[in-house]
Amino acid sequence: MIPRRTVFVRSDDRPGGVTPLEPVAEGAAHPAHTLDWRNSLAGRNAPTRGTRRHPLFRIRDELSAPWRVGLMIVGMLAPLALWLFMSTSSSTSLLVPSPAQTWEGARTLWHEGVLTGDVWASGRRILIGYAISMAIAVALGLLMGSFRSAESFFEAPIAFMRYIPATALVPLMLFWLGIDETPKIALIVIGSVFFNVLMVADVARNVPRELINAAYTLGAGRLRVLRRVILPHSVPGIIDVARINLAAAWAILVVAELLAADQGLAFRITRAQRFRQIDEMFALLIIFGIIGIVTDLSLRWLRNQSAPWARP
Amino acid sequence: MGENTIILRPEKLEVRGLVKRYGGGRRRPGTLAVDGVDITVRAGELVCIVGASGCGKSTLLNVVGGLEDATEGAAAIDGERVVGPGPDRGMVFQGYSLFPWRTVRENVAFGLEETRMPKADRGARVEALLEVMGLTAWADRLPKELSGGMRQRVAIARALAPEPDVLLLDEPFGALDTQTKRVMQDHLLDVWRRTGATILMVTHDVEEAVYLSSRIYVLTSHPGRVGAEVPVPFPDDRTPEIKRTDRFHAIRDEIQALLTGEVVME
Structure with a gap:
């Protein structure tokens, strides 16, 4: 129902003038003819125009909270159910530990006192390597997104490097840099920096031309435009880039740890394999997933905090 | 007059x-x-x-x-x-082109931040412009919270702030x-x-x-x-x-x- 307000209509007795209609009080009873009309539309066989699908199947429509939460819970429970089924069913030849066994595996790792050390070892490598990668990406990306000259110069070599699988560089890095921390961190940088640079450049390119022009006409020089227009406008996009490519950094870290390490989550997985401890392997995989979700959510939070203006 | x-x-x-002339090279006009x-x-x-x-x-x-x-x-x-x-030469564009991360006040102040004007004077000038444009009540809002007419007023105030020769x-x-x-x-x-x-x-x-x-x-x-x-x-x-x-x-x-x-x- 559209709430009734004061309506202006042209009145016959005052040619050319307008007279306000009597305002109808909110909640006032509708005249009988309105009710008749409504009833005739609501009849079972009354013809209709258009179709309206159930909210579940509408493109980009809001879903009520119960449906949303319900679907999320089902989405989380379904893989768990599948896991339980696979661990109990004898029809599959795969050896799958049950959730309970996996939990025991995690406890064993914890009691051995290696878990925190492994998480920290892997996390530290990611932290250092990815920080270096993002620092390079922000500097180079903003430059490439702002200056055509920088774009022309860097684009070809970066595209070339991007297509060399970082995993293919693992032997070379181990050969050059030995087997301690340096090659692992270097691999994380190489494995993520080229993606990060190109995506940050794209973010910078998306700064509206008009904002840059406005800054120029307000007296800002090129460096000021970079610092006070292109950078602040790019902050949320840069955090998103970091969030999306972080998974690639973990992937390359795992390969590096599999080949040469004495600590770290992926190293622990290979060790578990050697001793046929599938429960521990599962526990470690789940830890990877949890770390991923936590960092993803933190970065989303950081994005919204740092750029309230970009929130929908 | x-x-x-x-x-x-x-x-x-x-x-x-x-x-x-847009585009065009040696062959194409x-x-x-x-x-x-x-x-x-x-x-x-x-x-x-x-x-x-x-x-x-x-x-x-x-x-x-x-x-x-x-x-x-x-x-x-x-x-x-x-x-x-x-x-x-202050410019006002059709799309307003306000800086979305800056409040109304910060938008108007942008041009003055590029000058050597003392901070106190800058603040006074900005407040005066907000007053003239009827924006004082909205000074701490972000552009996305404003109507089109409001945004355009901010854009004009922002362009006027550095006292351009020409608008x-x-x-x-x-x-x-x-x-x-x-x-x-x-x-x-x-x-x-x-x-x-x-x-x-x-x-x-x-x-x-x-x-x-x-x-x-x-x-x-x-x-x-x-x-x-x-x-x-x-x-x-x-x-x-x-x-x-x-x-x-x-x-x-x-x-x-x-x-x-x-x-x-x-």
Whole structure:
């Protein structure tokens, strides 16, 4: 129902003038003819125009909270159910530990006192390597997104490097840099920096031309435009880039740890394999997933905090 | 103020023989957007450029603003050739182009932060401008929280803050609804009278041009050329009542006819 307000209509007795209609009080009873009309539309066989699908199947429509939460819970429970089924069913030849066994595996790792050390070892490598990668990406990306000259110069070599699988560089890095921390961190940088640079450049390119022009006409020089227009406008996009490519950094870290390490989550997985401890392997995989979700959510939070203006 | 006085004012902004060609290389001629345009705006004048789409209105303004290079010819302020953008030529764009991460106050302050003005003076100037524009109550809001008319007021305040020699307006009210547009037009006249600014404004709304301008340049399209220069004989302190006079209608219809002839020819 559209709430009734004061309506202006042209009145016959005052040619050319307008007279306000009597305002109808909110909640006032509708005249009988309105009710008749409504009833005739609501009849079972009354013809209709258009179709309206159930909210579940509408493109980009809001879903009520119960449906949303319900679907999320089902989405989380379904893989768990599948896991339980696979661990109990004898029809599959795969050896799958049950959730309970996996939990025991995690406890064993914890009691051995290696878990925190492994998480920290892997996390530290990611932290250092990815920080270096993002620092390079922000500097180079903003430059490439702002200056055509920088774009022309860097684009070809970066595209070339991007297509060399970082995993293919693992032997070379181990050969050059030995087997301690340096090659692992270097691999994380190489494995993520080229993606990060190109995506940050794209973010910078998306700064509206008009904002840059406005800054120029307000007296800002090129460096000021970079610092006070292109950078602040790019902050949320840069955090998103970091969030999306972080998974690639973990992937390359795992390969590096599999080949040469004495600590770290992926190293622990290979060790578990050697001793046929599938429960521990599962526990470690789940830890990877949890770390991923936590960092993803933190970065989303950081994005919204740092750029309230970009929130929908 | 009599028309004689206007003639005595010095020429503030000049555009001479402006040609702008887009694209084009050694073989292809490209698109001729503007073909030999001459325009003069005297100090303290409010001049409008009207024309249908494709007459190179925005190109012309961008060349004066220093945001685009002319293919031939040049623009000059006080006899000095424009080679790049600067705070002496404030610009207001159709899309407002406010910095979305800055509040209204911070947007208005942007240009002053680029000057050597002491911080306290900057603050005072910003507050004064917010006051003039009726934005004080909204000073701490982000642009996305404002209506179109509000945003345009912020854009004008921001452009005025560094006290430019010339204010360039690119269809500033094009995206506003009719009612808001009228209010903003009166507001602009008010600001113009109070500050004595030199204003060059581009619009496709003929009535708006006649209501606001001291003079109007009518641009023809494809390529853009000056089709006519129309003086507007109303005093500076005009009111919306002039819109009902025969004189107003006559000027409006004359310009409209010039532009309509254009459209039929296409």
